[in-house]
Structures are given as structure tokens and as C-alpha cells.
Amino acid sequence: MKRIIFALTQILIVIAARVDAQTAPIFVKGELSATNNHTGKIWLNELSMPDSTFNYSVAQAVYDKSAKLDWHIHPAGQILMVTEGEGYYQEKGQPAKVIHKGDVVKCPPGVAHWHGSTPGSTFTYVAVTPAQKGKTIWLQRVTDDEYKNAKNK
Amino acid sequence: MKRIIFALTQILIVIAARVDAQTAPIFVKGELSATNNHTGKIWLNELSMPDSTFNYSVAQAVYDKSAKLDWHIHPAGQILMVTEGEGYYQEKGQPAKVIHKGDVVKCPPGVAHWHGSTPGSTFTYVAVTPAQKGKTIWLQRVTDDEYKNAKNK
Numbered sequence: 001m002k003r004i005i006f007a008l009t010q011i012l013i014v015i016a017a018r019v020d021a022q023t024a025p026i027f028v029k030g031e032l033s034a035t036n037n038h039t040g041k042i043w044l045n046e047l048s049m050p051d052s053t054f055n056y057s058v059a060q061a062v063y064d065k066s067a068k069l070d071w072h073i074h075p076a077g078q079i080l081m082v083t084e085g086e087g088y089y090q091e092k093g094q095p096a097k098v099i100h101k102g103d104v105v106k107c108p109p110g111v112a113h114w115h116g117s118t119p120g121s122t123f124t125y126v127a128v129t130p131a132q133k134g135k136t137i138w139l140q141r142v143t144d145d146e147y148k149n150a151k152n153k
Numbered sequence: 154m155k156r157i158i159f160a161l162t163q164i165l166i167v168i169a170a171r172v173d174a175q176t177a178p179i180f181v182k183g184e185l186s187a188t189n190n191h192t193g194k195i196w197l198n199e200l201s202m203p204d205s206t207f208n209y210s211v212a213q214a215v216y217d218k219s220a221k222l223d224w225h226i227h228p229a230g231q232i233l234m235v236t237e238g239e240g241y242y243q244e245k246g247q248p249a250k251v252i253h254k255g256d257v258v259k260c261p262p263g264v265a266h267w268h269g270s271t272p273g274s275t276f277t278y279v280a281v282t283p284a285q286k287g288k289t290i291w292l293q294r295v296t297d298d299e300y301k302n303a304k305n306k
Contacts, residue, residue: 001154008161015168026236027255047257053230054259056209058281077206081279083179083236102180104200106207126234128211128281 025124026083027060037138040067040116050131057131063087063123068116068142075133077109080125087123088150089115096150109133114142119151178277179236180213190291193220193269203284210284216240216276221269223294228286230262233278240276241303242268249303262286267295272304 030045041064048058060083071092080089082103089105090096092112099105099115107113117123129136183198194217201211213236224245233242235256242258243249245265252258252268260266270276282289 001158005154005157005161008158008165012161012165012168015165025255026234027257047234048232048259053262054232054281054283056281058232058234058257079201079207079211081179081200081211102178104180104211106201109206126279128207128209130207 025062027126029062030060037072038067038069038116039141040064042067042069047126055130055132057129058126059129060124060126063117065117065122066119067123068147069114070141071112071114071139073110073112073137073139074107074129075109075135075137076130078107078127078129080105080107080115080127082123082125084122084124086118086121087115087125088118088147089113090146090150096146098150112139114146116142116147116150178215180279182215183213190225191220191222191269192294193217195220195222200279208283208285210282211279212282213277213279216270218270218275219272220276221295221300222267224265224267224292226263226265226290226292227260227282228262228288228290229283231260231280231282233258233260233268233280235276235278237275237277239271239274240268240278241271241300242266243299243303249299251303265292267299269295269300269303 027045027047029043031043033042033044043062045060047060048054050057082099082101084101086100088096089099090113180198180200182196184196186195186197196215198213200213201207203210235252235254237254239251239253241249242252243266
């Protein structure tokens with residue numbers, strides 16, 4: 001019996017070490033955003049800033065549960081790669097979509113949209129954002145009704 | 154005693170479920186590469202092809218242990234985001250560097266370089282590659298000596 005406990009404990013230790021190694025976030029969480037264009041906590045890690053060689057930014061965003069950006073427009077679009085959790089993505093005039101780890105979402109240039117985490121999950125993505133047409137244009141807050149409608153999808 | 158075994162087993166099951174959920178690869182492995190510009194197995198998943206809106210490709214590459222691309226040049230450079238494992242990155246005339254999950258590497262335009270996994274680890278990255286200056290230029294194989302030298306760093 002003691003041998004079984006010993007063996008199970010050893011297995012637990014090995015698994016715990018593997019979990020530590022493999023489930024560590026890919027990139028550090030970065031800075032807690034202090035901007036007024038979202039509700040809820042969002043952490044940003046700028047992985048690569050646009051420059052004369054790479055005319056796009058690469059950034060990781062980590063959302064606390066129920067956090068969401070305001071409606072906004074990317075003048076040159078944006079590609080989102082969801083790396084963890086579950087969130088919503090909605091373009092103006094379209095129903096919200098639930099998106100998950102492994103999804104790749106293309107936000108078209110000039111289209112008003114928002115994204116956020118679901119109430120039950122954190123949400124992380126890496127965004128590649130072309131910089132040649134200028135910065136993100138921030139619009140109105142996502143209303144409680146809009147967020148509720150997303151939840152009901 | 155039986156209770157302890159029961160409890161340990163329950164803990165194992167819960168941990169295993171969490172491991173499954175969290176360590177699942179972010180993106181599917183994709184296609185095993187059949188090109189003649191690498192040694193060892195490499196899987197490619199094209200997450201986004203260049204088009205008139207997004208003038209860069211986004212692709213995941215998964216390397217088996219000891220797999221490596223040949224020396225090559227990106228005419229407009231490339232940004233690598235290491236998402237798993239450990240690999241080598243070497244630019245012509247420079248010593249190889251060991252790179253890990255969480256590292257972001259910028260390959261400058263026009264610079265001959267290679268990357269590959271270490272002998273003891275698989276290696277995965279997501280690469281963002283500007284397309285405006287044409288395709289990758291493939292050069293010679295990485296020699297056994299070059300790979301050995303990387304290992305000795």
C-alpha cells in the first residue's frame with residue numbers, strides 16, 4: 001500500500017513539473033492597461049513596435065474575465081491569434097462570435113468592432129497590427145445590452 | 154490508507170484534465186513539410202497568407218528534435234515568436250544563440266541565417282513575414298559542424 005502511495009506521489013511530482021514547464025504563459029503578462037478605452041482589467045505586452053523594417057506592431061493582450069475593449073477601428077486592419085481562453089468578437093451590424101484558443105480572426109480595415117473575454121474565462125491573444133495607416137480609432141463603450149447579447153449567442 | 158490513495162488518484166485526474174486543457178497546442182500542427190530546405194521533420198500551419206490587406210504571412214512551424222532549416226534569407230525580414238521548446242538561431246558570422254518559449258527574434262532583411270530545434274527539445278514558433286520584397290531565398294544546408302558548434306554554446 002505504501003508503495004502505491006509513493007508511486008502516485010512520484011507521478012504527481014513529475015506531472016506538476018511538466019505542468020509548470022508547459023502551462024507557463026508564452027509571454028509575460030506585461031503592463032496593466034491604464035487607458036480609458038476598455039472596461040475590466042487588460043494587460044498589454046508590446047512584443048514588437050513598428051519601425052522602418054517591420055511596419056506592424058505585435059502585441060499580446062491578456063483579459064481578465066468580463067473585460068472588453070470599447071468599439072474601435074483599425075485603419076489598416078488587425079490579425080488576432082487567440083492563444084488562451086475564450087472571448088467575443090463582434091463587428092458593427094453583425095452578431096457577436098465566440099472565439100477560442102487557436103482561432104485566427106482578421107479584423108478588416110475601417111470596420112468598427114470590439115472584442116473581450118467571456119464572463120467565465122480569461123482571454124489572451126497576440127495581435128499583429130499594420131501601422132501604415134495610423135493608430136486605432138476609439139469609439140463608444142460596449143453597452144451592457146451588447147455584452148449580454150454576445151453572451152446569449 | 155485507501156482514502157489517501159483515493160484522494161491522490163482524484164488529484165491526478167483533476168490535474169490531467171487541466172493539463173489536457175492548458176497544454177493543448179495553440180494551433181494544430183499543420184502539414185509535414187515535404188520541401189528540400191530543411192533536415193528533420195518540420196510541420197507548417199499557414200495561419201494567414203499575405204493578401205492586399207495584410208501584406209505579411211503568419212505561420213506556425215513545429216520542429217521535431219534536431220530539425221533545422223537550411224541557411225536562408227528573408228528579403229524583408231521576419232519576426233519569430235517562440236511559443237514552445239528550445240532552439241537555435243544563428244546569423245552568418247555570428248555565434249548561434251539558444252532561444253526559448255517566450256523569446257521574440259527579429260531576423261533582419263537580407264541577412265543569411267538558420268534556425269532549428271536543439272537535440273533534446275521540440276521547438277515551435279509563430280513567424281510573421283513581410284511579403285512585399287518577395288519570397289525566402291534558400292541557401293546551403295547547415296553543416297554538422299555548424300550544428301555541433303551551436304550545441305556547444
